[in-house]
Amino acid sequence: MNFQDTIQQAQTSGDFQPLVDSIPYAGYIGFEFQRFGDNVIFKLPRNIDNIGNPILPAIHGGVIGGFMELAGAINLLMFMDTPLMPKIVDFSLDYLRAGRDQDTFAECQVWRQGSRVANVAINAWQNDRANPIATARAHFLLAKK
Amino acid sequence: MNITAQQKAERFISVLRHCQLLGLKVLQADETSLKMRLPYSDDIIGNPMMGIIHGGALTTLMDTACGTACFVALEGMELCPTLDLRVDYMKASESGLDLVAHASVTRITNNVIFTECQVRQETDDTLVAKCNATFMRIGAEMTPAGFRGVIETGDASIYMGTEPLVKSGSKVSIKTEGES
Numbered sequence: 001m002n003f004q005d006t007i008q009q010a011q012t013s014g015d016f017q018p019l020v021d022s023i024p025y026a027g028y029i030g031f032e033f034q035r036f037g038d039n040v041i042f043k044l045p046r047n048i049d050n051i052g053n054p055i056l057p058a059i060h061g062g063v064i065g066g067f068m069e070l071a072g073a074i075n076l077l078m079f080m081d082t083p084l085m086p087k088i089v090d091f092s093l094d095y096l097r098a099g100r101d102q103d104t105f106a107e108c109q110v111w112r113q114g115s116r117v118a119n120v121a122i123n124a125w126q127n128d129r130a131n132p133i134a135t136a137r138a139h140f141l142l143a144k145k
Numbered sequence: 146m147n148i149t150a151q152q153k154a155e156r157f158i159s160v161l162r163h164c165q166l167l168g169l170k171v172l173q174a175d176e177t178s179l180k181m182r183l184p185y186s187d188d189i190i191g192n193p194m195m196g197i198i199h200g201g202a203l204t205t206l207m208d209t210a211c212g213t214a215c216f217v218a219l220e221g222m223e224l225c226p227t228l229d230l231r232v233d234y235m236k237a238s239e240s241g242l243d244l245v246a247h248a249s250v251t252r253i254t255n256n257v258i259f260t261e262c263q264v265r266q267e268t269d270d271t272l273v274a275k276c277n278a279t280f281m282r283i284g285a286e287m288t289p290a291g292f293r294g295v296i297e298t299g300d301a302s303i304y305m306g307t308e309p310l311v312k313s314g315s316k317v318s319i320k321t322e323g324e325s
Binding site: 002003004022023024025027028029047048049050051052053054055059060061062063065066067069070085087088089090091092093094095098 | 161207232233
């Protein structure tokens with residue numbers, strides 16, 4: 001099955017695991033998610049391979065960014081009517097505290113979906129959702145139907 | 146300390162596990178600029194339809210290139226965490242091509258460092274992404290002796306062990322230092 005069929009099947013069935021499984025980078029960093037009805041929490045399980053600061057140790061900031069960017073794209077595929085993988089246009093990431101060597105979570109908020117571009121905010125946290133480790137804003141280009 | 150800017154950069158990234166797994170390599174470094182390569186790999190594809198490298202790997206490349214440029218630009222052993230990163234994705238990279246980050250330090254103040262970076266396809270110089278990143282200065286006294294030792298001696302084993310680096314639970318294998 002090609003990737004576009006995988007996306008369509010996920011959107012029809014509501015099961016996005018096969019879609020995530022077909023994205024190599026998701027497996028590379030260990031990307032997971034769990035849906036609760038119309039909400040979804042994305043998870044980056046503790047993984048020594050994601051360490052980018054050996055002193056603390058802490059997760060590489062680029063991995064945190066990749067995790068959040070991927071969460072933003074999957075979130076759009078789950079809840080918005082877009083038949084292709086959204087293309088990232090720009091990404092602005094603020095680091096608030098070090099991402100420790102432990103599980104990390106993220107949730108997304110789609111502030112606006114226009115006909116071509118979507119604006120998505122992504123927050124990532126570890127122990128406490130009220131104390132995020134990073135906050136990001138991304139624009140994605142959406143494919144036309 | 147009698148090491149070159151390039152050695153300082155190479156030793157800095159030698160203990161960043163995720164960067165070693167990605168195969169990041171310092172191509173050139175001096176006091177104001179740095180070039181770093183991300184080799185193409187099927188393992189970091191974000192869109193399987195096109196074989197495009199995921200933006201996360203590019204973010205990691207740019208964050209590492211700019212952060213390493215800061216470390217090299219400062220005298221001594223001052224580590225600087227990333228404050229923020231703003232990335233524009235100009236064009237999807239072509240499948241199979243290695244990417245090179247061209248990072249430069251724009252300005253150093255007492256508290257922050259401003260950097261900018263462009264990612265280009267190595268073979269044809271096509272611009273793939275640009276970023277501006279800002280780093281905090283937390284002071285050289287925050288750098289532990291063990292990390293200083295890595296930079297002074299080039300011995301990464303304190304953080305990386307002595308076994309060859311292999312991605313845990315996967316098929317990705319990593320080249321050791323010295324191989325191209």
